[in-house]
């Protein structure tokens with residue numbers, strides 16, 4: 001049994017915390033937010049994420065509030081021509097795609113946590129690696145020592161900085177816009193039960209549309225180019241007229257979707273290069289702290305969820321002395337896959353044309369350490 005401290009209670013930290021405490025480890029998750037609220041909009045859970053969450057027993061709760069996009073469709077910005085269509089609710093991946101409010105995913109994870117594991121309003125100030133563990137210091141000055149500390153603290157990770165030094169994420173030159181509107185205002189706009197990406201003439205403009213909240217809402221994501229970015233935060237207000245003007249040359253169906261939006265938020269898209277290692281001694285990182293990515297494969301939260309499951313599997317039955325070897329196993333199972341998804345997201349060609357999506361969607365985090373002989377289909 002290990003005493004484990006997790007910095008950050010986003011999707012990655014909560015999945016890791018839930019899986020690790022179920023294995024009998026003593027876990028504390030430090031989350032700076034004092035209550036989660038309904039910040040953020042969508043989280044895209046492709047079948048590989050849903051399979052991982054089903055293994056934690058929270059899949060049913062997610063299915064109650066999520067929407068289930070029927071197809072993943074690509075269309076051309078001006079002609080509306082369909083260039084690919086992938087079935088997302090069939091049997092191929094053994095789990096469906098679910099699109100869900102970030103808050104509903106967080107609630108499903110939080111409500112399954114054992115009392116005392118999640119410590120809200122606990123902002124981590126520093127993490128100091130020790131010979132056989134690590135120490136966490138909170139903003140209120142309190143200090144706690146652990147056998148293992150996990151940095152699940154997002155793209156601006158303090159734990160990553162403590163391990164590997166200062167390294168700012170790079171602004172991509174793209175601003176992302178997000179909006180949600182009730183399905184009923186969209187009238188007969190087609191394909192709103194599916195995930196549709198409208199590919200712009202250049203890669204700095206794309207419009208992504210999919211259902212949320214059992215199909216009662218529609219989510220919209222778009223990008224525009226911008227030379228620099230100095231603001232912070234996920235929910236900066238945007239001007240819907242500015243967004244409509246940027247898409248004025250798109251197909252009428254795409255423009256009709258933007259006409260349904262009333263309010264919109266803006267945020268910057270940042271990237272980092274894939275890393276060669278995430279761990280030092282008894283400290284490691286996961287999720288956006290380890291491999292932030294642009295959202296063009298819709299895998300940011302999904303990769304964090306997979307990390308949480310695989311990290312817990314690597315630490316199964318580990319004693320304090322086993323931690324460095326267990327972290328090496330975790331990295332061995334995750335570095336290449338997440339780097340490939342980071343690069344693929346940046347290349348921004350995913351499913352523009354028909355392609356085999358199995359390497360992403362059919363991945364089973366719970367089988368990460370199964371040998372080919374013992375791997376099972378489920």
Ligand SMILES: Cc1cc2nc3c(=O)[nH]c(=O)nc-3n(C[C@H](O)[C@H](O)[C@H](O)COP(=O)(O)OP(=O)(O)OC[C@H]3O[C@@H](n4cnc5c(N)ncnc54)[C@H](O)[C@@H]3O)c2cc1C
Pocket residue numbers: 007008009010011012013030031032033039040041042043044102122123124125152153154155158178234286287288289295300301302304
């Ligand atoms: C508020 C918020 C809203 C988002 N909204 C969207 C969205 O609408 N659509 C989308 O696609 N993606 C969104 N994302 C990003 C997406 O959720 C992540 O890319 C993905 O979930 C990766 O998860 P993660 O757990 O690795 O990191 P994150 O989701 O970034 O979670 C990191 C957590 O660590 C906490 N934290 C950070 N520093 C500290 C510290 N020093 N001490 C304690 N806690 C700390 C943060 O408060 C946060 O809860 C959002 C992220 C955030 C933080």
